[in-house]
Amino acid sequence: MAWAFPNLGFRFALQRIVAKRRVSPSLTAAGARVAARRGILTCTNKRPLICGDRQQQGLRNDAVVLQKKAFLGSQIRRLHTKEMNEEQLSSLKVDQKRLMEDLHYTCQWGTGEKWGEAPTETGMARLALSDTDKQARDWFVETAKELGCNVTVDAMGNTFAVRPGLNNDKPPTFAGSHLDTQPTGGRYDGILGIHAGIEMLKVLNDNWVETQFPVGVVNWTNEEGARFPMSMSASGVWAGSIPLEVAHNLREVHPGTATMASELSRISYLGNTPCSYTAMPMAAHFELHIEQGPLLEITNKKIGVVKGVQxxxxxxxxxxxxxxxxxxxxxxxxxxxxxxxxxxxxxxxxxxxxxxxxxxxxxxxxxxxxxxxxxxxxxxxxxxxxxxxxxxxxxxxxxxxxxxxxxxxxxxxxxxxxxxxxxxxxxxxxxxxxxPATYFHQRCIEAVNEAAHATLGPDGKSLVMEMTSGAGHDSVYASKRCPTSMIFVPCRDGVSHNPAEFTKEEDCALGAQVLLQSVLRFDRQRE
Amino acid sequence: MAWAFPNLGFRFALQRIVAKRRVSPSLTAAGARVAARRGILTCTNKRPLICGDRQQQGLRNDAVVLQKKAFLGSQIRRLHTKEMNEEQLSSLKVDQKRLMEDLHYTCQWGTGEKWGEAPTETGMARLALSDTDKQARDWFVETAKELGCNVTVDAMGNTFAVRPGLNNDKPPTFAGSHLDTQPTGGRYDGILGIHAGIEMLKVLNDNWVETQFPVGVVNWTNEEGARFPMSMSASGVWAGSIPLEVAHNLREVHPGTATMASELSRISYLGNTPCSYTAMPMAAHFELHIEQGPLLEITNKKIGVVKGVQxxxxxxxxxxxxxxxxxxxxxxxxxxxxxxxxxxxxxxxxxxxxxxxxxxxxxxxxxxxxxxxxxxxxxxxxxxxxxxxxxxxxxxxxxxxxxxxxxxxxxxxxxxxxxxxxxxxxxxxxxxxxxPATYFHQRCIEAVNEAAHATLGPDGKSLVMEMTSGAGHDSVYASKRCPTSMIFVPCRDGVSHNPAEFTKEEDCALGAQVLLQSVLRFDRQRE
Ligand SMILES: [Zn+2]
Ligand SMILES: [Zn+2]
Missing domain, CATH: 3.30.70.360 (Alpha-Beta Plaits)
Known part of the structure; x- marks a missing residue:
């Protein structure tokens, strides 16, 4: 394999990329385009070998292999984050279409109330550790593995997908959020953050980017606390703020009788790894999230650089x-x-x-x-x-x-x-x-700030604002144990925890782009 | 029998007084005293033949017969309301001790929450048409019969006890209220009005008073609307304001399934007489009730002359x-x-x-x-x-x-x-x-006013106030079909619908005295 990582001492063993049939749509379309543009891929005809066309799914997976073969033959062009200049860094771009297709694809599991005409205009009802949550989790695990990640599930079902870096003896930099929703929730709260993380992995793969240290995506369990009545309970256990036993014994809200432990076990997400910041350390935690409030929209901003939580x-x-x-x-x-x-x-x-x-x-x-x-x-x-x-x-x-x-x-x-x-x-x-107030880490805030300005350019300066999060997020617990910051994107009318929760596609992509850039900028500054 | 009534044309046939063993305490003690004072009874020794002593209950009933014999022998002294002068009228007095003993005696059925040390310091929980309501009703019927009344039960379980008068071809003047209570009610709301009515009958008997027209006491069913959720439902049917079917089909509040009709039948109070002001007409309706508000207490008044309802x-x-x-x-x-x-x-x-x-x-x-x-x-x-x-x-x-x-x-x-x-x-x-506002009848209001002033005397003028009732009562429906007024007495802190509801014994007796005097004053003005 071309993806040779010199240091395998870190817990994340390199896993071979095995192109499977069950990949999600648009897996590598953008990557192929970018690679083609950069000349990494030598196409034998003018039409890119790979495209997002669903009819060509069969082709696509072979194409991945093809890409890799091409890569094998041109090791010089492998991109290291530390060595990239600002232009190269900024040229790494998320694929808006792929991001949104993936997001809506996984919203087939736990689809909620319809609020608009389009098939994607429904809310979500994906309660933590339900059957539909399991389906979304399984997709996350498989997709991450297909992208070359090692996946670790801890005792709270927190799922860490790690893409090895050049140097794997230090903890990964994570993008994290949650796949569970409120019973009458929307498609963006939490879900966008996970998909932006997956999209980040795809962009890195597509562009043959090698990070200094590993980067990963974490799906935190039961962030909403809607089914098991304690929000952010699993990141709380990870941070050592909530005893494992307390979280395990949380009983689902009336009228059920299941506990978190029984449901984790039932859906096969009761992992062997201890749920702890010592067993699964993080170098940093970045979270893209919809604002869930109206300030960005009202003030015509696009990106909120989150300095802390109220x-x-x-x-x-x-x-x-x-x-x-x-x-x-x-x-x-x-x-x-x-x-x-x-x-x-x-x-x-x-x-x-x-x-x-x-x-x-x-x-x-x-x-x-x-x-x-x-x-x-x-x-x-x-x-x-x-x-x-x-x-x-x-x-x-x-x-x-x-x-x-x-x-x-x-x-x-x-x-x-x-x-x-x-x-x-x-x-x-x-x-x-x-x-108490949470104050995020200055280095992470700076990474997000730089990423936002790099993404929006000099003309977009006025589209960025620093802000304080009004709601709690897993980032609050993460910030107790590692440098953390968040990225907010506007949501329509500030509405969240509601089926009609909505964020424009371009804003989702902008947010994902800032997340990607934040993680890379943090990674290349690490020693 | 001395109680000869010349006109028996009216529906209420004269019933012979049969002194039974099961009389309530103090049945004739006061009567004996009054009779002795007036020389109606010639005692063979200085101690009155009859007294309230419970040990002498056996004696007492014989004494009633003895009294009647004495009465038989001195027909001249029979008192007719029309012929009484103000002094004679005012000398007819309720027996406070007997009134309160009777009231507390019947509160054995449906005793509620304890709020004080004394055995009588408890609330009541006597829901309409419950077993305990039946016990209280049975007591009411038996006591009224013992006092010489005809008892009629209508299709809503309203129970009319009528004491014949000199002229029985016109409807009786009624004192009325209710024996049912709230689930956490007290001993006075409704109950006091019924007991004051019974005490009125006893005073009339004790003093050999013959009214011009019949007088009666009515116990209205389900005034509270606590069990069957429509207050004053049975007086409402009587007045023609609520259809019988609607009231019969009222279902008891959650979680029960009984209806008013099924419960009336179960406790044997589904009478044959139609529930209607035509089948059971009333010349007037007077109701003694606790104020259920704080105004009398705050202003140091003893009697409220109720002119209407808000x-x-x-x-x-x-x-x-x-x-x-x-x-x-x-x-x-x-x-x-x-x-x-x-x-x-x-x-x-x-x-x-x-x-x-x-x-x-x-x-x-x-x-x-x-x-x-x-x-x-x-x-x-x-x-x-x-x-x-x-x-x-x-x-x-x-x-x-x-x-x-x-x-x-x-x-x-x-x-x-x-x-x-x-x-x-x-x-x-x-x-x-x-x-809409209810305005009571001027003649009834005047009767209550006169009765109050006669009772409290010239020094007590400032103890009477005219007022408007804040709450609904059966008198509201009664007033739609006959002249009506109410008498209010203070209750501690204005508290009602509460176990700790309390009215002083002297205030209960004062109210009962005004009720008695109101009925008599109304009776003697009738043509
Ligand atoms: Zn969220
Ligand atoms: Zn009442």
Whole structure:
């Protein structure tokens, strides 16, 4: 084989590329085009030997072999990342058509609700460790192997596909994300990141690029936490933040009874490799993801360079009043827990506005729950977020200072203007969950920044913005154990976790291009 | 028998008083005292022949016979309501001890949650047509029969106990209420009204009072609507407002499967008499009830003269926004249905304050209901009440004018001060239920007013107040077909529909006294 790697000491043994019949569409079309353009392939006729035409699938695989033979005969032209100049580096381009075809191809497993006319205009319902998740995983493993990767599955089903580099005694640089979705999710959240990783591998193969160190793609298990109720649970175990036992024993949400361990075993993804950053170290983790928010779209940006993830804190607020009859209790004699909760929710929004933070209530329950009974008890969630820990801490202080006063009847921020003073109520606040701000690694952020600007060129400078991720991602846990950054691309109306989640093809490709370039730029700076 | 009634043409045939062994405690103690005081009974020794002592129950029944014999021998002293002067009328007094002993005696059937140390300090859980409701009904029927009443059960299980008067060709004047309770109800709502009716009968018997026309006590079925979900359903059928079939087919609330008809039949209270104001006409309906609100207590009043029942209207408000991720959606890009609902609830309260009305939200549901998702849809109930129909109509107009504007982002009443303007939302409002104001009958209101002032005396003038009932009662339906009024007594902290519902013994007795006096005053004014 032409792909000779001098150092095989690293755990990733070189595996021969065996061109199988079951490859995904467009496997090497772009590669062939690029190779042809560069003169790597000497075509015997003007039509490229390989194209994306599905009818020629049979031909294609032979073509791979042909390509390799050509490569064998021209070892000089092998590209090393370290030796490439900026022009050469930037000329490595993802194939938008292939990327999107692959992505939609795998969305046959777990297809969700239809929202548009085109066959690809449906959502996804691919719950973690379900049969359809297994099908998508199997595709990932096979495709990665076909691309020459070693595939390792760990005890949480995290699947690491590694393409060996010139020097394999150091950990790989990873592109990672997740193939699982929400029950009413879309085709881009997570899935795009994995496919961009696979596309990266294909571009490297197509262009005979040899990286300094290995590069890989990781599919993290149960990122969404939709089926097993703990999001990012498998990257959390990898990082040592969540005990393996806790994650293994997570029971699927009602009405099922399966656990993560039982389902991992059932679908044959309970690997032997320990789930740990020591057993499977990473040199860096880059994640391409849809923004899941509206900022890029609103500001007409194309690429978000993610510097970190917001801090957030989840509180439960319980308001205690007295349930009384709506007809017989005059306004003065009420201790209306819902009216008070309404004031508190409005006030939390005002505090967020004043402090550049976010405050959101997504759950609210009341008792007793009858049209003609003034609720005596209301419990609601309060999700406070800000890019800095200090801002979140300040918001919590303000909430804890103001809420009891408002409940007691004090007029804060003119909330009581025009109201009838009622009886005093009480408030208790519990702290449920605390996620400090994550700050990504400067080297990774720089790699993404350079990659974005290289991709968009000098005219596209204004299309890049640095931003903070509002949501958690596997990159948060990854960043605890290795340099990490993320790349965001816009999604329509900022909608995510919804079947109609959508990112334009050119934006998907742009993001994948920045991911590819980020990984390569990181790789060539490694010592 | 001394109780000779010249006219027996009316449907209520005179029934002989047969003193049975199974009388309730204290049946005739007060009567004996009063009779002794008036010289009706000639005692052979200084100790009254009859007393409330439970050990002497055997004696007591013989004593009733003895009393009657004495009465037989002194027909001159028979008291006719029309002929009584104010002093004689006011000297007819309920026996507080007997009233409360009877009330607590029947609360053995369906005893609920304990809230205090004393054995009587428990709530009630006597759902309509349950086994315990049957036991209480059986007690009611037997006691009424023992007191010389004819008992009629109609097709809704409404039970009419009628004590014949001097002239029985016209309908009786009724005291009415209900023996059923909420699942976590108290000992006074409804129950006090029935017991005050029974006590009225006892006082009339004890004092050999003959009313001009018959007087009775009615126990209405399923007033609470707690088990069969339509409150006041049986008085509604009687009034012709609810079709019998609808009420019969009411299915008990989850998880049961019984209907009102099946349960009426099971407990043997599916009567042959049609449930109708034509089959069982009433000259008037008086109802003693706990206020179920705090106004009497707060203003240090003892008796509420109820002039009518509030108008009310129930709306369902649906707010539609967009559910988005709490972390990734900045405040500007949100269409937060719960934040908007909070503003609407607060605004409805301000409108109520400005218009002397009540506005209450007792139910609120949101979607999708996750801590990190801004709710895209909120549905809440809105209960609007006022003593006048016009006020309710005005409130509805204001709600329908302002709610869509507030949802669209307009700043009404400075609700948006300090808020971040978000995306517009929409509101839809449906009208679910409409209960126009009920105005009670002037003659009945006057009877209650006179009775209250006669009971409390000139020094107690300030202890009486006219008021509007906030809650519905069987008297609302009764008032559609006969002159009606109600008497309210204070309940602790205005609490009702709660095990800890409590009215002082002296207040129960005061209310019962006003009920007795109201019925008698109404009776003697009838032609
Ligand atoms: Zn994701
Ligand atoms: Zn009641």
């Amino acid at each position: 801090a957030y804190k989840w509180l439960t607020v319980k308001v205690r009043g007295r349930d009384t009859h709506t007809g017989t209790t005059d306004l003065k004699s009420r201790a209306d827990a819902l009216l008070t909760a309404s004031k508190l929710i409005l006030h939390s929004h005002k505090l967020a506005t004043a402090n550049g933070a976010l405050a959101s209530t997504g759950i609210l329950n009341l008792k007793p729950g009858s049209t003609n009974t003034v609720p005596g008890e209301v419990t609601f969630s309060l999700d406070i977020r800000a890019s800095k820990d200090e801002t979140v801490a300040k918001m919590i202080d303000l909430v804890e200072r103001d809420f009891p006063k408002i409940a007691a009847g004090e007029d804060i921020g003119a909330l009581n203007e025009g109201c009838t003073p009622g009886l005093p109520l009480t408030v208790s606040i519990t702290h449920d969950f605390d996620s | 108008a009310y209207k129930w709306l369902t408000v649906k707010v539609r926004g967009r559910d988005t991720h709490t972390g990734t959606t900045d405040l500007k890009s949100r269409a937060d249905a719960l934040l908007t609902a909070s503003k609407l609830i607060l605004h409805s309260h301000k409108l109520a304050t400005a218009n002397g009305a009540l506005a209450s939200t007792g139910i609120l549901n949101l979607k999708p209901g996750s801590t990190n998702t801004v709710p895209g849809e909120v549905t809440f109930s809105l209960d609007i009440r006022a003593s006048k129909d016009e006020t309710v109509a005005k409130m509805i107009d204001l709600v329908e004018r302002d709610f869509p504007k507030i949802a669209a982002g307009e700043d009404i009443g400075a609700l948006n001060e300090g808020c971040t303007p978000g995306l517009p939302l929409t509101v839809s409002i449906t009208h679910d239920f409409d209960s």
